[in-house]
Amino acid sequence: MTASGEFETGDANRHSGTATGTTDSTDDVLLKVDGLSKHFPVESGLFSGLNVSWDGRVPSVGYGREYLKAVDDVSFEIRRGETLGLVGESGCGKSTLARTILRLLEPSSGSIEFEGRDITTLGGEDLRQQRRNMQMVFQDPQSSLNPRQKIGQIVEEPLKTHGLLDDEGRETRARELLERVGLDSDHYNRYPHEFSGGQRQRVNLARALALDPDLIICDEPVASLDVSIQAQVLNTMTELQEEFGLTYLFIAHDLSVIRQISDRVAVMYLGKIVELGNKEAVYENPKHPYTKALLDSIPVPDPRKRSERETLGGDLPSPVNPPSGCRFRTRCPELIAPDAYDFSDAEWAALRELIRTIDRQLVEPSPPEALRRQFLNDVDLPAAADESVERALELFADGEPDRAAELLSESFVAPSVCARDVPSYEVDSTNGTEARFVACHRYAEETPTE
């Protein structure tokens, strides 16, 4: 298997492993995505690459484009007939990933293989033919149907585009498809605005099915529907999968929906897959701290389980300048202590709390002793560490919170393995025979021999 780090430029990646999980035979792999990245230039235009920095006395001018790393080095496989759930919060790049796989966006690097055929650079008529095999269901039932076309025209368009069937045959097929997705064949002559959100999503499904594709990528297909309607549409999707032998890449932010519909689950954070594995394994025994945090933060629809929810703090970092190493490290509750200091767990926890507080300036500038009392009362830091802390606290007290945060970050966060290396590990699943992928240095020891 190809190492996922191979396509990463310049990153010293000691570990390798695909996020695919090991499969017994590669025959049933329908889609293979390897090291796929999609970077957008932050601004386009003649002078957009020009950077003026006002830090010094003389403004320094530099030229160099910034890129938004929407999808960065993502690898996975989808097997024929399965549903791979892709879950992540807004801004994690899951929609960009879907569009890049479908070649609606041009990949920046990496490869996409469909049934063993590399479609990364396919163009023109070849790409147009390839599109027959992969379809998409979109999120917004309002905007995904042309308001000026009748339902019949919408469902027939794929057939027409690929020159399949004659007029009559297309109409028969369209009516049949409408019935298959739970609509009435009489809806053929209606316009989209006459339908509810759930029904429009069914029209979307009918259009996607028209060419009898192998793979359907569903981008948040039920996110904008009421919960009772969601369930109707999801049931139909499951039925269609069995009937047509479909393979789904099902993208959602709703972990509950993903759990019910997927066979395997991939969790994305800030452009990268952080965990991928068998659904039950991921939900019952989440390994990555982000997966754990996601699962813990869902409000449970049962007032007797109120206390079970836990909250993940912090904000999503900018995908233009993502954190080095593990992208989740800025919010991670399980950040690994740097080797240099030999902290105890309690010391490290107290110190992290202090770093977080100063970094986010959650308190007003106050004398070092007060902050020490508040955060480091019970712990006795090693001398080398204590010196840095003292200097940072003084800076903070002097009203230079940014420099204080910088100093703390340099001393304690940067040396951590989480900031130095991009994590990428395959671990043995405790639940089933399949290996699973976890992008967290906590699982470095569990990596099977490479």
Add this chain to the structure above:
Amino acid sequence: MATPPETAEMGDQPVSSSAGEADESIRDLTGWRYTLAQIKRDRTARLGWYIISVVSVVAIVTYVDSQLLNYYIADTFWYHPERDAEGTALLPPVGLENSYGAGTWSHPLGTDQRGRDLLVRIVYGTRIAIQVGVVATGLGVIVGTIIGAVSGYYGGWIDDILQRTVETVYAIPFLILVIAIMSAFGRHLWIAIVGVGIVTVPIFARLIRSEVLKVREEEYIEAAKAIGVKDRHILARHIIPNSFAPVLVQGTLQIGVNILIVAGLSFLGFGVQPPTPSWGQILADSRGYMLPNPWFSIFPGIAILVTVMGFNLLGDGLRDALDPRNNG
């Protein structure tokens, strides 16, 4: 394409969030039927519609008579609008009197400086006005829509080149440009039409481009691409029909404006050449006689005013009917 042109071009969909009832209320009408229903309810738009209908019928009849029948109808039942008159020059309208005599019912609006019947000249001037207004605007709409849609859809260097070209045309004062074109190619009616068409292209190109920039972000465009629909079909089936509403409004208003431009050109002597009657030219003729005979200028003025107003009223009505904000 699968979409009938009327459906494609006219009318905004009433977007209602509620589902699938089949009652025959206005909300459930689609495309141009919805737009028509809206306009019928709008009194001023209806007035505009009536004015345009009357003017158009007059224009068609006079066109047939002048182009195909060599003024047979006019000659038989009335006066020949081009020929020098047998009557008195500058005869006033009915009920007025001047040094040449009193108005008679045989020349209800009086006669011009050559004794030609003014009513006939104005009526036969309609054809030029409508012909030039509609054809020139149509030319502007078609060329402008194609340029704007291509420019907005593809973006990049195609957009840059097309937009700079369009802006260059836009930057030249329109009257000067048309006069320049006519000076270069001759003072024919068709040159006037093409000239006016060219100066209106930028208006529509820019208008539709801004709409296309919005529409191309819609998910159904992405859906069409995912299906493998070719770019020209995406433009024709999805992009243009959904960005056309403002062009329709602007086009209707622009017909009025173009009628004015052509009247202005004729007034300056750059339009249709005499003896073919046109409103601008009648106005130009009346210049020398205006003071004792204001009616000579007023009647062609009224013709221009009413016609342009008709297009403006209908255009405003269309704007209201097509505005998605009014369909909530």
Add this chain to the structure above:
Amino acid sequence: MTQDPLLSVQNVTTQFVTEEGIVRAVDDLSFDVHRGETLGLVGESGAGKSVAIRSIMRLISSPGEIVSGTITYKGHVILDRSQGPDGEVRDGEAMLSEAEMRSKIRGREIALIFQDPMESLNPVFTIGSQLREFIEINRDLSNAEAKAEAIELLREVGIPEAESRYHEYPHQFSGGMRQRVLIAMALACKPDLIIADEPTTALDVTVEGQILDLIEQLKTEYETSFIWVTHDMGVVAEICDRVNVMYLGELIEQAPVDELFHETKHPYTEALLRSIPKPHETTGEFDPIRGIMPDGMNAPSGCRFHPRCPDAREVCMSVHPDLREIDDGQNAACLKYDVFDADYDDSPPLVVDENGERVPAETVESVGGDD
């Protein structure tokens, strides 16, 4: 529950006059909010939740109109309106004027938090200046005092680097941070009641968690009451004390939160709870409510839920149930309970097709029950 309620809503009806007819978006709505409690207002889209809370704030504008009802808040009569037989609406004398609503109630006594914080913030002014101005106007503070107060509030709602972010614009804030700003604005006048209209719906689950934590913390600190409008039963379970469930403009169940989830009375609530995908167990399939939410214009006769109801009987088509007490503190509008005395038990089961049309019992074989 013995003390006077903070807010009392009685028989409020709001309708919208459209070209096609009259829609009763809120029909005969009655409920109380007590001091310090969080009242959930739950329903799917089209249930009338948003119209209900806008009616409380008297923010209904044409073509909508509140046609009848009484709303009292801490002795103020927010609404006292009745409809005569001629259809004319009459206001009671004690009812606050529009100017009084503006100066006394909105923002100061009852604050609103909307779903989309971007629409509630002016994009061309900084976050700080908007918050400061709001405080300045409503609390008669000087410019400098208001600024200090604004920064304090931003810090309180958990905005990092409050002092520097005071000078930033709304678009520089993430969705969660903007919602925090709105919460800060709502808290600025220390209102006794905050009405939150789906405030976490647009947010990611981890951000939603942060906001829910913040609300929980503020509730204990300020003792504010909340009306929390949502469609998310998870959020309801998390923060509400009592819950009102709405369906097509009507309240169909009122219950303390534990009873609502564990001793559900109304079939709609039951079906709604069943239809939620479970995050913590794999069920493998979904249990939807059949049919679609009917148009408010063509509300079904009798019980409005009957075409979609698994428990519907013939009687449900003709008899309209009002909200009655079924159990201690728990009200529901369903004829299957004895208090309605509607011969439900003797009525034959109602069978409907997918369009909600009644199917005579003998022709029935199988009914496809979705959309």
